[in-house]
Amino acid sequence: MIINIVNNKGGTGKTTTCISLGAALAREGKRVLIIDMDPQASASLSLGVPFAELAPSTADILFDGRTLTDTVRPMTDSGLDLVTAEMALASADLMLADRADRAQRLREALDTVRDDYDFILCDCPPSMSMLVINAMVAADHYLIPVTPDYLALEGLLSLMQAVDQARRGLGIDCTLLGILFTQVQNGLNLTTKVTGLVRERWGKLVFDTEIRRDVRLAEAPSMNRTIYGYTPNSRGARAYTRLAQEVMRRTAAA
Amino acid sequence: MIINIVNNKGGTGKTTTCISLGAALAREGKRVLIIDMDPQASASLSLGVPFAELAPSTADILFDGRTLTDTVRPMTDSGLDLVTAEMALASADLMLADRADRAQRLREALDTVRDDYDFILCDCPPSMSMLVINAMVAADHYLIPVTPDYLALEGLLSLMQAVDQARRGLGIDCTLLGILFTQVQNGLNLTTKVTGLVRERWGKLVFDTEIRRDVRLAEAPSMNRTIYGYTPNSRGARAYTRLAQEVMRRTAAA
Ligand SMILES: Nc1ncnc2c1ncn2[C@@H]1O[C@H](COP(=O)(O)OP(=O)(O)OP(=O)(O)O)[C@@H](O)[C@H]1O
Ligand SMILES: Nc1ncnc2c1ncn2[C@@H]1O[C@H](COP(=O)(O)OP(=O)(O)OP(=O)(O)O)[C@@H](O)[C@H]1O
Ligand SMILES: [Mg+2]
Numbered sequence: 001m002i003i004n005i006v007n008n009k010g011g012t013g014k015t016t017t018c019i020s021l022g023a024a025l026a027r028e029g030k031r032v033l034i035i036d037m038d039p040q041a042s043a044s045l046s047l048g049v050p051f052a053e054l055a056p057s058t059a060d061i062l063f064d065g066r067t068l069t070d071t072v073r074p075m076t077d078s079g080l081d082l083v084t085a086e087m088a089l090a091s092a093d094l095m096l097a098d099r100a101d102r103a104q105r106l107r108e109a110l111d112t113v114r115d116d117y118d119f120i121l122c123d124c125p126p127s128m129s130m131l132v133i134n135a136m137v138a139a140d141h142y143l144i145p146v147t148p149d150y151l152a153l154e155g156l157l158s159l160m161q162a163v164d165q166a167r168r169g170l171g172i173d174c175t176l177l178g179i180l181f182t183q184v185q186n187g188l189n190l191t192t193k194v195t196g197l198v199r200e201r202w203g204k205l206v207f208d209t210e211i212r213r214d215v216r217l218a219e220a221p222s223m224n225r226t227i228y229g230y231t232p233n234s235r236g237a238r239a240y241t242r243l244a245q246e247v248m249r250r251t252a253a254a
Numbered sequence: 255m256i257i258n259i260v261n262n263k264g265g266t267g268k269t270t271t272c273i274s275l276g277a278a279l280a281r282e283g284k285r286v287l288i289i290d291m292d293p294q295a296s297a298s299l300s301l302g303v304p305f306a307e308l309a310p311s312t313a314d315i316l317f318d319g320r321t322l323t324d325t326v327r328p329m330t331d332s333g334l335d336l337v338t339a340e341m342a343l344a345s346a347d348l349m350l351a352d353r354a355d356r357a358q359r360l361r362e363a364l365d366t367v368r369d370d371y372d373f374i375l376c377d378c379p380p381s382m383s384m385l386v387i388n389a390m391v392a393a394d395h396y397l398i399p400v401t402p403d404y405l406a407l408e409g410l411l412s413l414m415q416a417v418d419q420a421r422r423g424l425g426i427d428c429t430l431l432g433i434l435f436t437q438v439q440n441g442l443n444l445t446t447k448v449t450g451l452v453r454e455r456w457g458k459l460v461f462d463t464e465i466r467r468d469v470r471l472a473e474a475p476s477m478n479r480t481i482y483g484y485t486p487n488s489r490g491a492r493a494y495t496r497l498a499q500e501v502m503r504r505t506a507a508a
């Protein structure tokens with residue numbers, strides 16, 4: 001089950017969701033692999049990989065055909081396996097431009113380990129680049145974390161449109177697993193208005209679970225821990241546990 | 255005075271800073287032009303331009319040589335002039351690839367209106383694309399809004415490195431006007447630690463003004479207002495007024 005965590009808008013909680021959801025699924029006994037597709041390597045860094053040790057990474061897999069099994073690292077503290085990213089990924093559009101299989105690179109690599117994991121989660125950068133296209137082509141499902149601010153609705157509409165265009169152009173067949181509200185600040189008129197409009201428009205596609213703002217989620221990476229290795233009883237930890245349960249129900253049904 | 259608002263990390267308050275700083279400078283009697291360089295057009299949308307009315311935009315200027323004076327719109331409510339962005343900008347790297355002057359397109363356009371404005375502020379997308387390179391080549395200064403989270407220090411180091419590389423490769427000569435802490439949540443150990451490390455490393459390059467989290471800054475765009483047209487006495491409004499004063503001092507000295 002390959003799930004792409006995607007939103008071309010910046011700072012919507014993609015990395016936090018990828019790591020926390022992954023860790024929550026691992027705590028339920030699932031075998032989980034995290035694929036870091038962001039040149040900024042936020043997921044890798046927040047799991048404690050030193051900046052100087054990010055190689056080898058998804059860049060080696062996508063550009064040089066390095067095998068996934070040669071690149072994956074067990075991050076025993078978190079119960080997650082990880083393939084790191086690094087800054088070299090930023091040249092993906094250039095590096096892959098001449099290859100006929102440029103959109104399939106990640107899919108081919110993940111096919112070699114699909115049966116070894118229950119969940120493979122890809123963390124995407126805030127863009128619609130060849131990196132994100134590779135992740136969309138490789139995935140069975142995609143999940144959109146969105147902060148319910150004034151641009152959430154517009155952003156979702158244009159993201160869905162971009163995915164549909166890519167779908168037709170590139171034979172992407174991953175389905176939308178769900179829209180997840182992140183960094184929710186309760187008690188705001190704006191929040192209530194936006195979540196209301198989004199739920200009205202997308203109905204059951206929106207997860208019941210909403211991730212409220214919890215400073216513990218921002219602090220955990222600075223301790224190189226997932227939320228469960230830091231404050232497992234915090235509101236943020238419990239919210240992602242509920243999300244994991246929702247994800248398991250939805251993928252079991254899928 | 256052309257100032258580029260840049261950070262390749264998502265959601266660090268670039269658009270909020272571009273609009274609010276611009277509006278604060280306008281309130282001080284300055285003539286201000288906002289250039290939206292983000293395909294997601296957040297700055298344009300938050301100033302009340304309907305999604306369907308984003309054309310003509312910076313895309314027409316960069317790709318088709320449309321003049322700036324033909325594209326600029328007075329946004330009388332806010333006291334700002336605006337050149338909108340639109341989704342077509344996302345193909346900039348492709349569209350400009352064959353032009354020898356691909357990095358100079360914005361500079362050439364802004365040269366035609368430089369004397370008509372005291373401040374021209376460019377809002378950048380979260381990337382290091384040809385759009386951002388155009389903005390860096392065009393600018394006299396750049397300002398980096400950064401949220402003091404666990405990745406702030408790493409992000410600043412790699413951003414500065416990327417700018418230096420581009421500087422040598424492309425003859426960029428804009429100087430760093432300052433680093434601005436945004437979305438600061440007080441009372442957090444993490445915040446104190448990160449702001450301390452950044453100030454220790456970059457000293458006077460870090461603005462004294464820090465923009466604390468203020469829900470009014472998130473709400474104003476949903477009312478199609480700048481913070482000054484919405485809640486001019488809010489903490490967020492007063493913080494950006496202080497920033498404007500710091501920016502005026504620094505640019506007067508520059
Ligand atoms: N629910 C939450 N409560 C508090 N802080 C959060 C929450 N979710 C995310 N954050 C913090 O907000 C910042 C941005 O989140 P994150 O990095 O997950 O977003 P992103 O979508 O991956 O960003 P980018 O687009 O740059 O990849 C981080 O500092 C993170 O720790
Ligand atoms: N000081 C603040 N207090 C509260 N909310 C804020 C503050 N600054 C920004 N925001 C909100 O946080 C969200 C992200 O901010 P903004 O859009 O300015 O970031 P950005 O860096 O331009 O993002 P992107 O990288 O996607 O362009 C917006 O909803 C904005 O209204
Ligand atoms: Mg991220």
Ligand SMILES: [Mg+2]
Pocket residue numbers: 268269270292296297377378379
């Ligand atoms: Mg922005």
